[in-house]
Amino acid sequence: MKKLRISLNILFVVCILSPFISFADDSECVLLLYHRFSDEEPKSTSTSPKVFRSHLEYLIENEYKVLPLSDVVQRLKAQEKLPKKCVSLTADDGFLSFYTEAYPLLVKYQLPMSVFVSTESIDKSYKLMMSWQQLREMSGLVDVYNHSIKHLHLVDQDALTLQNEITLAQERITKELGIEDKFFAYPYGEFDDNTYSLLNSLGYIGFGQQSGVVSNESDFLNLPRFSMSGPYATMDSFTLKINTLHMPVDSEDPKAMVISGDFMPLLTLSFSRSLTTYERANFSCYVSGQDKPELKWLSPQMLTVKSKKPLTIGRSRYNCTMPSEERGRYYWYSKLWLRL
Numbered sequence: 240m241k242k243l244r245i246s247l248n249i250l251f252v253v254c255i256l257s258p259f260i261s262f263a264d265d266s267e268c269v270l271l272l273y274h275r276f277s278d279e280e281p282k283s284t285s286t287s288p289k290v291f292r293s294h295l296e297y298l299i300e301n302e303y304k305v306l307p308l309s310d311v312v313q314r315l316k317a318q319e320k321l322p323k324k325c326v327s328l329t330a331d332d333g334f335l336s337f338y339t340e341a342y343p344l345l346v347k348y349q350l351p352m353s354v355f356v357s358t359e360s361i362d363k364s365y366k367l368m369m370s371w372q373q374l375r376e377m378s379g380l381v382d383v384y385n386h387s388i389k390h391l392h393l394v395d396q397d398a399l400t401l402q403n404e405i406t407l408a409q410e411r412i413t414k415e416l417g418i419e420d421k422f423f424a425y426p427y428g429e430f431d432d433n434t435y436s437l438l439n440s441l442g443y444i445g446f447g448q449q450s451g452v453v454s455n456e457s458d459f460l461n462l463p464r465f466s467m468s469g470p471y472a473t474m475d476s477f478t479l480k481i482n483t484l485h486m487p488v489d490s491e492d493p494k495a496m497v498i499s500g501d502f503m504p505l506l507t508l509s510f511s512r513s514l515t516t517y518e519r520a521n522f523s524c525y526v527s528g529q530d531k532p533e534l535k536w537l538s539p540q541m542l543t544v545k546s547k548k549p550l551t552i553g554r555s556r557y558n559c560t561m562p563s564e565e566r567g568r569y570y571w572y573s574k575l576w577l578r579l
């Protein structure tokens with residue numbers, strides 16, 4: 240009986256303390272997304288090579304653990320711990336500037352990175368893109384993954400096109416580079432139910448273009464990555480993002496991003512724990528290009544978010560943040576919407 244009382248007491252103390260224990264970030268990782276490395280246009284998808292160098296120097300000087308993407312995914316799936324201050328670097332599209340500007344810095348600092356390529360641009364030797372030979376040359380530090388064949392918007396495509404865009408691109412990458420990990424980054428971060436289900440049935444891990452931190456609670460068919468191009472590449476934005484924590488959201492409804500109807504989509508978020516009064520009071524959401532959305536707490540573990548005005552045609556985001564107990568660190572969640 241005494242033993243039972245002691246363990247009940249311990250349980251009680253743990254329950255009482257748990258809202259104040261700094262929620263572990265030892266099973267999370269921040270994935271960063273780059274495109275081009277250039278001071279030229281288009282600014283919105285470019286990162287200045289000088290800025291990229293500062294990002295890498297900051298990671299090293301501040302003892303971040305930069306892991307290859309495959310390590311991060313493997314450990315998350317196996318429910319293993321990740322090091323604190325975990326970051327993984329990715330770039331989409333396979334622009335030549337990755338080889339000429341980013342790769343020499345990766346060599347200098349001995350940091351791993353992944354690049355998602357669209358295979359047609361390589362097979363047709365587009366001038367602005369890398370070649371298979373260049374990709375092979377970087378294999379010691381750079382892993383190459385699937386970004387489809389033609390870089391189409393993978394929404395409202397027929398079944399055969401979808402299947403080919405994913406599997407034929409994978410075959411090319413495996414044949415040229417021997418890489419077999421089934422990692423797929425959605426072009427433009429866009430997908431519909433058919434694309435999502437197909438990727439699932441083919442056994443892929445999916446990477447999106449919405450902000451957030453990956454953890455073992457994440458949707459492995461739509462892992463978030465923070466964009467580090469254009470205005471998001473500044474050191475202030477960079478240091479904020481790499482310190483971000485996984486928002487404890489365990490489900491979002493709807494899962495789909497394509498919207499119809501009044502174009503003011505209602506998003507319901509369920510949290511994997513009860514949020515404290517402080518957290519709920521400081522929970523904040525933003526909608527691209529308009530006023531803050533309406534928030535309604537259904538319980539300490541459930542919230543709805545709805546924009547006040549219709550979202551514009553194309554991609555929009557609901558971004559939500561919540562301060563953590565650790566000064567200057569935020570939980571981050573983002574939902575990408577697509578109005579056709």
Ligand SMILES: [Zn+2]
Nearest residue numbers: 331332426427
């Ligand atoms: Zn792309």
